Amino acid sequence: MNSRTGILIVATKNAGKIREFQHAFAPLGLTVKSMFDYPELPDVVEDGTTFAENALKKSKQIGEALGLPVLADDSGLCVDALDGRPGVYSARYAGEGSSDGDNNLKLLSELERLKQGEDTGQPLLSTARFVCALSLYDPSTAAELTAEGAVEGWITSEPAGGGGFGYDPLFYLPEFEKTMAELTLEEKQSVSHRGMALRLLTEKLAAQGDRGTGK
Numbered sequence: 469m470n471s472r473t474g475i476l477i478v479a480t481k482n483a484g485k486i487r488e489f490q491h492a493f494a495p496l497g498l499t500v501k502s503m504f505d506y507p508e509l510p511d512v513v514e515d516g517t518t519f520a521e522n523a524l525k526k527s528k529q530i531g532e533a534l535g536l537p538v539l540a541d542d543s544g545l546c547v548d549a550l551d552g553r554p555g556v557y558s559a560r561y562a563g564e565g566s567s568d569g570d571n572n573l574k575l576l577s578e579l580e581r582l583k584q585g586e587d588t589g590q591p592l593l594s595t596a597r598f599v600c601a602l603s604l605y606d607p608s609t610a611a612e613l614t615a616e617g618a619v620e621g622w623i624t625s626e627p628a629g630g631g632g633f634g635y636d637p638l639f640y641l642p643e644f645e646k647t648m649a650e651l652t653l654e655e656k657q658s659v660s661h662r663g664m665a666l667r668l669l670t671e672k673l674a675a676q677g678d679r680g681t682g683k
């Protein structure tokens with residue numbers, strides 16, 4: 469994080485993530501820049517097998533290209549009834565270039581397929597978790613800081629809410645009796661995988677600063 473210029477570069481083209489990072493970093497006086505501010509940079513190929521691997525690949529490749537510290541986020545939804553899918557493939561579950569709407573429909577149809585023949589008469593619900601890996605990479609020292617967060621919930625067959633992004637309308641939080649898309653930005657930040665990972669990363673940064681090794 470570059471506190472001298474007050475700018476934090478996040479290696480993402482996801483408008484929903486950008487909104488959440490802006491909300492989280494505004495109180496620290498940091499303005500978020502994203503890959504929309506650097507259209508000349510090529511997309512990072514996300515071919516890792518874990519969220520952490522992909523997050524590091526994004527922060528390192530973009531950090532080295534810009535010669536500045538860069539934060540990256542790799543996240544996704546792991547559904548128990550689908551053996552953890554879509555997982556690291558969450559963004560392209562319904563195919564390369566698929567929209568959030570396409571991915572949500574694909575998720576519901578996969579769960580529906582599982583239920584066929586069971587005829588429980590119950591609404592379809594499966595336990596699931598959102599996972600977020602963050603990586604902060606500083607090319608001047610090759611130092612990397614990582615943090616991971618997760619939140620448990622249920623997949624509902626009845627999408628609800630206009631907030632958030634991605635799979636939020638299908639992710640039901642029993643303790644709120646709402647989907648993630650029905651929460652305010654503030655509420656989402658307090659419970660989400662991304663909020664948790666951000667708090668852990670901030671703690672690690674502060675601990676480094678205390679030891680006099682931070683930037």
Ligand SMILES: O=c1nc[nH]c2c1ncn2[C@H]1C[C@H](O)[C@@H](COP(=O)(O)OP(=O)(O)OP(=O)(O)O)O1
Binds near residue numbers: 485544598635662
């Ligand atoms: O809070 C969330 N609420 C709902 N859905 C979410 C969330 N967090 C991740 N997701 C889903 C969206 C996307 O389908 C995938 C992320 O994929 P992921 O590759 O990390 O992001 P992306 O391709 O959209 O943007 P980018 O790589 O430029 O950061 O997981």
Ligand SMILES: [Mg+2]
Binds near residue numbers: 514559
């Ligand atoms: Mg991506």
